[in-house]
Amino acid sequence: MNETNYEIAIIGCGPAGLSAAINTKVRGKKLVLLGSEFCTPKLHKAPHVNNYLGFHSIGGEELRQKFLGHVKAMGIEILRSRVTGIIPQDDGFAIQARDKIFYARAVVLATGVSVAKLLPGEEEKLGLGVSYCATCDGGLYRNRTVAVLAYSPEGIEEANYLAGICRKVYLLPLCKGSQEMRSKIHEQVEVIADQKPLSIEGDNLVSALKLSHRTLEVEGVFIIRDAVLPDKLVPGLEIENGAVKINRDLSTNIPGLYAAGDNTGQPYQLAKAVGEGQVAALNAVKYIDNK
């Protein structure tokens, strides 16, 4: 068993993911916690929190530090690694991260909600020119022209990576903070600022990306967001009313896959997420133990 094999993988480092992690650890399971660049920005921005039992009128950032401190004190490390696909296998799951594949017997999906709407054409062209991971799929676009939609700063790294493979790379910096990152952009990448992506076009395969003031002829569109929508992440995952469809024990329609937190639906609240992280983790542990 090499280092990339785990009993339980937890995807997401918001309150649900952190709660799932401490509960998995308490039960003595080998876990990997895959988080984004900055855990739980929502909590970071909250001026004060009054409705998480035990802390009266605490600052959001102070509570965030307590959460991260708790996890750290229990010896749990957060691996910053954007997950782009979770593939059910015979005895567990293969988890595709930016530059590594992790294996786990059960998964807790705690990816939050993305406010992003899908672009017209995004869903239809997924796998037909649309990708969420340059390091995974970049090889398919050797000597071709592609565009990168960077809703997350990581999109800039992805564009740089593609510059070494593709004939031409367009980059749309669509996230905050991308201004400061300009100096890091590879000189072969053409930055297109102040334009919004409108739709992804093509008869079967992708042939163009329509922007507000021009159209780019491209064969690939890489869309880099902090959170990939759950059903895009896990092929075959059932969604209901825009949320992951879960059973009472927070299992999903895929055996061994559990969900917790905002991705299971409203209310989008801290205590709900922490509670669900616990329940999902304990049931994932039970699932493994019963196998």
Place this chain on the structure above:
Amino acid sequence: MNETNYEIAIIGCGPAGLSAAINTKVRGKKLVLLGSEFCTPKLHKAPHVNNYLGFHSIGGEELRQKFLGHVKAMGIEILRSRVTGIIPQDDGFAIQARDKIFYARAVVLATGVSVAKLLPGEEEKLGLGVSYCATCDGGLYRNRTVAVLAYSPEGIEEANYLAGICRKVYLLPLCKGSQEMRSKIHEQVEVIADQKPLSIEGDNLVSALKLSHRTLEVEGVFIIRDAVLPDKLVPGLEIENGAVKINRDLSTNIPGLYAAGDNTGQPYQLAKAVGEGQVAALNAVKYIDNK
């Protein structure tokens, strides 16, 4: 609107009830929090808690104090009042407590789990000689012979109350701490120690209480436990696998009645209870607002 009318009543002062209370308060609703004599003894007894996100390796009693302090800091009072019945009405619920009736438009049931098993005959004879509340039903047993099963110290007060009404009162002290309370027992009450109740007998109405070494001829049996089973508390409440049957939004089969915490089923865990208390309260608020 007199003082006993509320928008939301929360029954139980464990983690689920306390979390429901702070979330109701945050939403600006008029609430009553009806708790038992000692809130959350389970937490009080826990040597340390490691899996409630934000507190690493905290003592159970210390965490309990933080929970109670949070509720107090928000100006929420816990009324110590054992609830013995919740009756759905036209526009809400009548909540029968020991010596008062409260009215509320929605209810969050956070009563925990009782480890007590029902006595043989208890369910069949409820209302036919079996009662959970002396102050409510005592008048029906004027000049009759009754027995009080005191699984909670409050049973002693109930027996004293009945001594002023009934011809004869037997008391079985079945809870811890009852030894110290002996001096408080009314002299007309006959204490029967070191005997276990086995069953409640009678053709239609109650006629006897069988104990391990004798049988008492009684017309009434008062059973005083800290927690009354949810479906005994609320007539018509659906139960599934021994837990309150709840929907995804923690509503029950009775409109306006929500459940949270251990009474909704396993895992019996702190974070799960706190999260459910929040979700139940927010949905109870939504229920009222939509009416």
